[in-house]
Amino acid sequence: MAQLPENLLRRAAEARAKAEGIPVEEALAEMKGEAPPAGADAAAPSAGAPAPVAASGGPVRDLDAESSKFGVPRPLLDRGMRARARKDGTAVPAMAGAAVAASPAAGKAAPAAPAAPGGPPPAAGPPPGVRTQRLLTVVKAGAIQGTTKEPQDKVNVWPHLLAIEFVALLAMLALLTLMSAFIDAPLLEFANFNQQPNPSKAPWYFLGLQELLAYFDPQVAGVLLPTFGMIALMFIPYVDRNPSVRPSDRKLAFSIFTVFFMAASILTIFGSFFRGPGFNFVFPWRDGIFFDDLKTLLE
Numbered sequence: 001m002a003q004l005p006e007n008l009l010r011r012a013a014e015a016r017a018k019a020e021g022i023p024v025e026e027a028l029a030e031m032k033g034e035a036p037p038a039g040a041d042a043a044a045p046s047a048g049a050p051a052p053v054a055a056s057g058g059p060v061r062d063l064d065a066e067s068s069k070f071g072v073p074r075p076l077l078d079r080g081m082r083a084r085a086r087k088d089g090t091a092v093p094a095m096a097g098a099a100v101a102a103s104p105a106a107g108k109a110a111p112a113a114p115a116a117p118g119g120p121p122p123a124a125g126p127p128p129g130v131r132t133q134r135l136l137t138v139v140k141a142g143a144i145q146g147t148t149k150e151p152q153d154k155v156n157v158w159p160h161l162l163a164i165e166f167v168a169l170l171a172m173l174a175l176l177t178l179m180s181a182f183i184d185a186p187l188l189e190f191a192n193f194n195q196q197p198n199p200s201k202a203p204w205y206f207l208g209l210q211e212l213l214a215y216f217d218p219q220v221a222g223v224l225l226p227t228f229g230m231i232a233l234m235f236i237p238y239v240d241r242n243p244s245v246r247p248s249d250r251k252l253a254f255s256i257f258t259v260f261f262m263a264a265s266i267l268t269i270f271g272s273f274f275r276g277p278g279f280n281f282v283f284p285w286r287d288g289i290f291f292d293d294l295k296t297l298l299e
């Protein structure tokens with residue numbers, strides 16, 4: 001306790017003396033760890049003892065002594081005393097000595113008279129000529145300008161998406177027109193039903209289905225499997241309902257795409273490069289590539 005300021009230690013001792021009904025000096029000595037002074041009961045008045053009474057019947061306060069004792073400026077003590085009297089509806093205590101004349105607020109603010117029984121309550125607010133101070137409120141720092149909604153990775157179909165697709169369509173049409181004007185199409189001779197090529201292969205985009213015919217019945221390879229594949233593709237939007245556009249969140253969609261893509265790629269590659277005469281399995285690096293369209297392009 002000895003490290004605390006003297007004014008704080010004194011105020012704590014006065015509060016303890018008032019609560020326990022003992023002299024202030026005795027409580028102060030006990031808090032400091034010292035022996036109580038001799039004759040403290042007779043010399044020091046207890047905290048609960050009544051204050052001196054002025055001639056007008058009110059208590060007398062020495063604001064200069066209280067200011068030096070507690071370390072509080074005298075104008076603040078005077079303002080607090082008048083505010084407490086106005087709140088309780090009592091007379092302002094008289095001040096000892098000539099301090100009343102020296103106080104700048106003493107001659108300006110009149111003591112608040114108690115409210116008469118049944119009359120209107122005393123007016124709230126500071127007395128005339130007294131300025132009140134307010135503490136600033138600490139406001140949490142925020143953005144200068146808040147956003148109303150989060151940006152989304154979406155574009156309007158019209159005009160943004162359709163305009164881009166229309167420009168891409170015109171560019172592709174111009175490219176195909178130039179290619180058809182300067183490059184001859186790699187077409188074969190007219191078909192002769194008496195002389196069929198061996199092996200007879202479909203165009204590359206149908207070679208996957210033709211490869212299935214080597215393993216299954218035509219009804220299964222040409223009708224059932226393609227039908228089930230188309231139905232499975234139509235059900236993908238109902239199976240994968242993830243709204244995210246990030247690839248790391250679309251593992252199911254990537255898995256389904258990988259299965260379909262790898263199956264179609266493997267069947268097409270086998271039918272194009274690993275099938276020879278009689279549509280039998282061959283090794284292209286040993287027996288060659290039996291693909292009429294590719295031979296025409298190479299020639």
